[in-house]
Amino acid sequence: MGVLAKIAGIVLAISLMTFIIFFGRLPIFRRTPIAWLYSFFVVRVPSAVLAVDKRLTGGRCSTSLRRFGSFMMNDKHPTVVIFFLVLLVGSEYMAVPSAWPFLSGMQRFSVVTLCTLPYVFLYLATYSDPGTVSTGSLKYHMSLYPYDYALFHPGARCYTCRMLKPPRSKHCPICKRCIGRLDHHCIFINNCVGVGNHHWFLLLLLSTALLTTYGGLTGIQILGGRVVERYPTWSLLPWRAYEGVGSNSTLAGTLLAAAASRRMKFDTWLMYLSWGMKNFVHLGSVSLLGILISPLVWGLLAFNLWNIWTGQTTNESLKWSDWKYDMDDGLVYRRRMSHERRPAVMAAISEAGVTDILACSTRWPAEAEYVLVRSEDGNPPARDRQDLPGVGEWERVWKLRDVENLYDLGFLNNLRDIFIPNYQFNTTGLPPAERRGRPRRRVLGK
Ligand SMILES: [Zn+2]
Ligand SMILES: [Zn+2]
Numbered sequence: 001m002g003v004l005a006k007i008a009g010i011v012l013a014i015s016l017m018t019f020i021i022f023f024g025r026l027p028i029f030r031r032t033p034i035a036w037l038y039s040f041f042v043v044r045v046p047s048a049v050l051a052v053d054k055r056l057t058g059g060r061c062s063t064s065l066r067r068f069g070s071f072m073m074n075d076k077h078p079t080v081v082i083f084f085l086v087l088l089v090g091s092e093y094m095a096v097p098s099a100w101p102f103l104s105g106m107q108r109f110s111v112v113t114l115c116t117l118p119y120v121f122l123y124l125a126t127y128s129d130p131g132t133v134s135t136g137s138l139k140y141h142m143s144l145y146p147y148d149y150a151l152f153h154p155g156a157r158c159y160t161c162r163m164l165k166p167p168r169s170k171h172c173p174i175c176k177r178c179i180g181r182l183d184h185h186c187i188f189i190n191n192c193v194g195v196g197n198h199h200w201f202l203l204l205l206l207s208t209a210l211l212t213t214y215g216g217l218t219g220i221q222i223l224g225g226r227v228v229e230r231y232p233t234w235s236l237l238p239w240r241a242y243e244g245v246g247s248n249s250t251l252a253g254t255l256l257a258a259a260a261s262r263r264m265k266f267d268t269w270l271m272y273l274s275w276g277m278k279n280f281v282h283l284g285s286v287s288l289l290g291i292l293i294s295p296l297v298w299g300l301l302a303f304n305l306w307n308i309w310t311g312q313t314t315n316e317s318l319k320w321s322d323w324k325y326d327m328d329d330g331l332v333y334r335r336r337m338s339h340e341r342r343p344a345v346m347a348a349i350s351e352a353g354v355t356d357i358l359a360c361s362t363r364w365p366a367e368a369e370y371v372l373v374r375s376e377d378g379n380p381p382a383r384d385r386q387d388l389p390g391v392g393e394w395e396r397v398w399k400l401r402d403v404e405n406l407y408d409l410g411f412l413n414n415l416r417d418i419f420i421p422n423y424q425f426n427t428t429g430l431p432p433a434e435r436r437g438r439p440r441r442r443v444l445g446k
Contacts, residue, residue, distance in 0.1 A: 144167070149371040149372060151319050179192045335394045
């Protein structure tokens with residue numbers, strides 16, 4: 001019991017902390033315990049430590065800690081990739097040899113396949129170009145998506161590399177370059193997740209989720225089998241375990257106890273399980289780690305799929321959430337786009353030295369219909385302002401769901417866009433509104 005509780009406690013705590021640190025700041029968790037725990041661990045605890053250190057050592061410890069923290073979080077280095085690899089190799093080294101003799105032919109095949117795939121996808125996600133925007137690739141990135149006149153505007157430049165910003169691109173401060181359709185910088189692959197490697201990243205998540213789940217469940221099943229060999233009335237499912245027999249049990253005893261239907265007490269059930277854990281400690285702890293970590297990996301995958309479902313990147317979901325707060329304050333206005341938007345886009349493009357206008361026409365089957373602006377004082381911008389695109393009156397927007405996300409073409413098309421490079425959507429014949437696979441107005445987040 002002691003060993004089991006300790007292992008489970010440690011693994012659970014690690015999983016929970018990882019989840020909070022990675023997801024706590026996401027808009028979807030605002031005003032939930034996850035966000036409170038995030039601010040507690042990431043803001044309050046460090047500032048309390050800083051205050052104590054200032055008093056005790058005059059701040060010397062915190063300076064070096066901060067330097068270390070900033071290196072870990074803001075520099076490009078493979079520490080976390082190495083940690084991930086060590087965890088993966090170590091777990092497989094500990095668990096597979098002890099499980100191997102008990103595996104069927106099919107299980108052996110599955111184990112080998114599932115153990116191999118994460119390495120392949122990790123390699124591809126880490127070493128593929130996530131979609132670096134350079135002078136050479138600017139034209140390509142410009143051709144991928146249209147500007148939505150809400151999050152992305154023609155002519156905008158990256159503050160850092162001064163490069164013209166293609167729609168959906170973002171500068172990564174860690175890689176120090178602009179990336180096309182940047183989702184986020186991922187420390188697990190020491191690379192950005194962008195238009196060039198998003199599919200490899202998703203496959204890495206899927207293969208890791210399958211490995212942790214299958215590995216964990218198979219390991220526990222094998223371990224359960226060993227416990228049953230020794231305590232025949234025990235079962236992996238607590239409600240199917242029966243009391244009344246010890247290690248010197250006989251088949252008759254087993255049947256008697258089962259017939260009497262005296263269900264095994266949970267404490268006893270745990271005691272036998274921890275006997276298995278103690279005797280197969282490597283297999284046991286790795287399986288437990290797999291089982292406890294797999295919800296985390298599935299959660300990550302689900303979060304990514306949710307973003308694909310709503311047609312937004314993590315970066316865009318953060319931007320939309322800022323818009324939402326401005327909408328709540330009544331600061332957001334929109335008006336219809338004029339049909340003469342092309343000149344604005346072309347001016348921006350030709351300014352960038354991309355003169356082949358045709359090459360910049362987009363494969364995307366829709367164009368922005370509104371321009372979205374923030375007002376400083378809550379009043380709409382003047383009707384005749386020449387510096388803002390669009391024509392006609394400004395109307396106030398209160399809800400995110402009244403705004404269209406230009407980059408959402410429906411789940412399947414969004415998936416195609418991620419998995420098939422430069423996928424050519426069918427844009428013939430239909431007006432923009434009917435080209436979509438479903439209603440245009442969508443709720444983007446909460
Ligand atoms: Zn940049
Ligand atoms: Zn990056």
